[in-house]
Amino acid sequence: MTPGPFADDQVPFDLLRKRAFNLRWATLPPDVIPLTAADPDFAVAPPIRQAIADFALSGVYSYGPAEGLPDFRSACAAMVGRRKGLNVAPEQVLAVDSAAAGMLHVARLTIQPGDEAIVFDPVDFLFKAAVEAAGGTVRLLPVDARTGAIDLAALPGLLTPRTRLLGVCNPMNPVGRVLTPQELQVLGDFAVANDLWVLNDEIWSDIVYAPHRFTSLPTLSPAIAARCFTVYGFSKTFGLAGLRVGFVIAPTERTFAELLDVSLARTTMSGVSTLSQVAAIAACTSGWDWAGGFLSHLTRMRDLAVGALQAVPGVQVRAPEGTYVIFPRVADLGVDSERLCEAxxxxxxxxxxxxxxxxxxxxxxxxxRVCVSTSEAVLTTGLQRLTDHLRRV
Ligand SMILES: Cc1ncc(COP(=O)(O)O)c(C=O)c1O
Structure with a gap:
């Protein structure tokens, strides 16, 4: 068992059953184990809790600035500089009420109705949802779901006169690959050569298992950086999904102003709660010890899940290089995946x-897709149920 905050007795079941929605504890019968939405089953880092408590008790909750609190923007800029080698000014950082919202703002800025975006397939549904909400359509860049290899040779064939945006998810949800600098170079060069904007989603960038290393796309060259809107959120690394907080890094001052306009934050019709920004500042400045322990725990949970699934005849599974989701192939069992999930x-x-x-x-x-961001005891029981059933299919 992992000691400390990720031990078996640290899962707050009562609170999760009241508060963890989105296909998780609060939406399911009490005897069901959810290995669904990628959201940790643990209470968040103590410094984040303390910062929220201090702010909550301070009693002043006035409007914040449309672009985000100055301390939030500088903490985020410093964090990506220190951890991802991404040198940006605080003035490029827009606070958004989730990575999902950031993706929507980028799509609404770069896509006019009838325009097209190239996105990975498979990838998180938010890429397609954001593009379609902006009135665009997606063209799918095939990713081999077994190996996670991106069919980069397919890129030119997907280009049309209406292509405006390229979606990059790094690390990749759900296939768990961490893109190599070579792959990123091809994607970045393609965007530059064809005047495409890049929706560069790095929400999973802290959940990378050794020996794999994360490379942030805009660090490859100034020309590539000039095309990238980089999105980050605090749901995956820090368990702050319910606080809806993230940020987008715009490539230039001008694109920042345009992004702020489309976000509607200037009108106050959107924007991030200052309390959530305070939590995110604490995450950026004081959350990394906790996050490091979380990653060590996740490494063990990943190995546990991969080992259990590998032992099931007819199931193929690869250890993810990043993310805390496992993506086993069950096609050989001959059951459609929706029906299998119902059963x-x-x-x-x-x-x-x-x-x-x-x-x-x-x-x-x-x-x-199997999420492993829980305790060893919960995961072991969940995997036992899953693998017993898969053996009987
Ligand atoms: C690739 C990817 N992007 C964005 C999000 C959305 O995160 P947030 O909770 O910040 O909206 C997720 C959440 O699952 C994700 O996996």
Missing amino acids: LLTEARVAVVPGAARWFGPGAEGHL
């Missing part, structure tokens, strides 16, 4: 996400 829920009492087009695109078919 897992009703019969085996474990919930996982089907590799369905509505979640990840058509390239996810034949897979399941």
Whole structure:
């Protein structure tokens, strides 16, 4: 068992059953184990809790600035500089009420109705959802769901006169790859050569397992940086999903102003709660010891899950290089993944996400997505239920 904050007895089941929505504890019968939405089952880092408590007790909750609190913007800029080698000014950082909202703002800025975006397939549904909300359509860049290899040779064939945006998810949800500098160079050069903007989603960039290393796309060259809107959020590394907080780094002063306009934050019709920004500042400045312990725990949970799934005949699984989701291929079992998930829920009492087009695109078919950001005890029980059922299919 992992000691400290990630020990078996540290999972606050009562609170999770009241507060963890989005396919998790609060939405399922009490005997079901959710290995669904990528959201940790642990209380957040103590310095974040303290910062929230201090701010809450201070009693002043006035409007914040549209672009985000100055301390938030400088903490985020310093954090990406220190941890990702990404040198940006605080003035390039826009506070957003989640990475998801940041993706929408970028899509609404770069896509006019009828325009097109190239996105990975499979990838998190938010890429398609953001592009479509802006009135655009997606063209799918195939990713081999078994190996996580991106079919980079397919890129030129996806280009049309209406292509405006390239979506990059690094590390990749759900296939768990961490993009190599070579892959990123090809994607970045393609964007530069074809005047595309890049929706560069780095929300998973802290969840990378040794020996793999994260490279931030805009660090490759000034020309590539000039095309990138980089999105980060505090849900995955720090468990702040319910506080809805993240940021977007705009490439230039001008694009920053345009992004702020489309975000509607200037009107106060959108924007991030100052309390959430205070939590995020604490994460950036004082959350890394906790996050380091979380990553060590996750490394063990990843290995546990991969080992258990590898032992099931007919299931193929690869250890993710990043993210805390595992993406086993179950196509050889001969059951459609939606139906398999229904049976897992009703019969085996474990919930996982089907590799369905509505979640990840058509390239996810034949897979399941299993989240491992829980305790060893919960995961062991969940995996036992999952693998017992898969053996019987
Ligand atoms: C790749 C990716 N981008 C964005 C998000 C959204 O994160 P947030 O909770 O900040 O909206 C997620 C969450 O699952 C994700 O996996």
